[in-house]
Amino acid sequence: MTPEQARKAFRDGTVSPTSGWAPGYTQANLIAVPRDWAYDLLLFAQRNRQPCPILDVTDPGVTSTPLAPDADLRTDLPSYRVWENGELVCELRDATRLWRSDLVAFLLGCSFTFEHALAAAGIPLRHVQQGRNVSMYITDRDCRPAGRMRGPLVVSMRPIPADMVELASRISSRMPDVHGAPVHVGDPGGLGIKDLSTPDFGDAVEAEPGDVPVYWACGVTPQAALMTSCPPFAITHSPGHMFITDVPDETYRIA
Amino acid sequence: MTPEQARKAFRDGTVSPTSGWAPGYTQANLIAVPRDWAYDLLLFAQRNRQPCPILDVTDPGVTSTPLAPDADLRTDLPSYRVWENGELVCELRDATRLWRSDLVAFLLGCSFTFEHALAAAGIPLRHVQQGRNVSMYITDRDCRPAGRMRGPLVVSMRPIPADMVELASRISSRMPDVHGAPVHVGDPGGLGIKDLSTPDFGDAVEAEPGDVPVYWACGVTPQAALMTSCPPFAITHSPGHMFITDVPDETYRIA
Structure with a gap:
């Protein structure tokens, strides 16, 4: 299974943890916060790189990433969590309806x-x-x-x-x-x-x-930091339900 | 010569390129921009990590860094450059008088x-x-x-x-x-x-x-990006006149 096939399955409604899907391709954590909070999150990630290694950050409202140019971050993960003021308010399969034009999406490395x-x-x-x-x-x-x-x-x-x-x-x-x-x-x-x-x-x-x-x-x-820091709004992946990129794992290995 | 002794010499007025000073300790590029530009610079550095590897970013107005807790970023480099609207306006030995309370200082890795x-x-x-x-x-x-x-x-x-x-x-x-x-x-x-x-x-x-x-x-x-992007104000080190940290070079080597 290719990353593209995996993302299509999720876009079409499959809900599954992504462990073992599209093996050999890097999976990423998603955290999207309003632009007003993006500097704080970017600096937090920079200062805490071991837990929060940044693979990509989008411009506000942009829902694509060079990590997988054909993907749509609003639909191509199997499950999303929506947060308000640090509290989990719902989990859903498609985040299109709730995605805001001021959201900045962070994609972070995954173990x-x-x-x-x-x-x-x-x-x-x-x-x-x-x-x-x-x-x-x-x-x-x-x-x-x-x-x-x-x-x-x-x-x-x-x-x-x-x-x-x-x-x-x-x-x-x-x-x-x-x-x-x-x-x-x-x-x-x-x-x-x-x-x-x-x-x-x-x-x-x-x-x-x-x-x-x-x-x-x-x-x-970073999800624990969301709960502690309480930004007014955030969308993340559901635990274990990651974003599958087109980037081979080897890209992140130093020879 | 220890990093602390080198920084004291610069603080006391010595102007010299830092190559060969305090060998074995990491030297860093300095770029300080107003808070209004800090997100753009932080994201630029994140998106271009090979040329702009971030070692530390201060809070606005803060002139110290965990990379060298006793140092003062306004005085402890041998020479500074001051930029307005992307143009170099002066070079000086002590940036205290021109340092602004909204400046965010970026310390970037050095070859x-x-x-x-x-x-x-x-x-x-x-x-x-x-x-x-x-x-x-x-x-x-x-x-x-x-x-x-x-x-x-x-x-x-x-x-x-x-x-x-x-x-x-x-x-x-x-x-x-x-x-x-x-x-x-x-x-x-x-x-x-x-x-x-x-x-x-x-x-x-x-x-x-x-x-x-x-x-x-x-x-x-990043200095070339300052010239291209023209933020209203910036302070950097003078080329070759770096900030000497207390961090051993080995810290940045992966075994």
Whole structure:
């Protein structure tokens, strides 16, 4: 399946998480905010590049992107969330009716990209083996604020065999536009996480004997910042229901 | 000499290009624009990351940066340029009197950082051997515009022995925050450069037999964009007279 075929399926009404769709092509987080908030979000993303790596930012009202020139950002994701004053007000399949002419769309890198690279190197992904979503946690680290945007760092956690942690770190460090190197390894208390079995987002994932928890900055961080910062209006993708671009994953890997 | 000692010398009145000062510490380009233009410049930098890699952006009126917490951006560079409507109006040693409370300061990565890494790998730097400034050229490639900001890509060129071009590419590609991999190798016509012996900025540099010209995106690009885009007011560093940060070069190298 090509990215174009995947986007057409979503445009035609298919609702599905995008993990495994159009493999080898970069998927992106979407956050669209009014122009009045765009500087704050752009600066927030710049100051917190590990959780918020920017792949593209549109001009106000523009609903296309060089990342996939034929795509329409209002219709080509499988599911959208609409936010008012930091609260989720609805989820829908087509955002055309609610898209505003002053919206600036941010497309941010997604860890699906480095997961492909980890798997290709033989590193087991426990959440995939267990058919679950990755575990995500709100940490006690604050992102560096920017204007009205502020919020905590959110991390995803993957249990990795101890003798593969260095390899996983090195592979992901060479993909800085999709969260880059881990932010922490080992003791969850180092990030203020009380209990790995009760993640704040996603599913609990079981570690195998000899696994070590490895934590990466997570693309849910900007959604957590929306909830904390309460812009009057925003449209995002629904978690796991990403925008599929035409850009090969390899583009974001440093040789 | 530490970065702090270098900055004190400049604050006390020393005017000197900063090449070779506080070796091993990252130097940065400075561009400060009014808040009204900051979104356009931030988006321009984001859309043109190779020539404009952002290391930090201040809040309006703030004259310090986490890159060097004790520094004052108005006094601690050896020389400043003041711009009005895209024209250079003066050069001065201390920008305190002209600094405005609405100025947002951008600190951008500088190729001095990857030059240290090239030299450490045994790659000869002809301009250094010849005691000259690096050659810089305005290309026929336009940067991707952002709001009112637009301008051509400017590149620096270094003659590199043919059998070391791959090594130079790989080393610099692992430093994406200081311009990253070359944008072009070989024929200057591929970038619309008519004559390598007449650079638009810096000095002509002589190639040795067997050298190939290698072109990197250059931090002069945003100054060229100032000249093209004509914001009402801006303060920048003088070419070669950079801001010396407390951040080790290694911070920007991907292992």
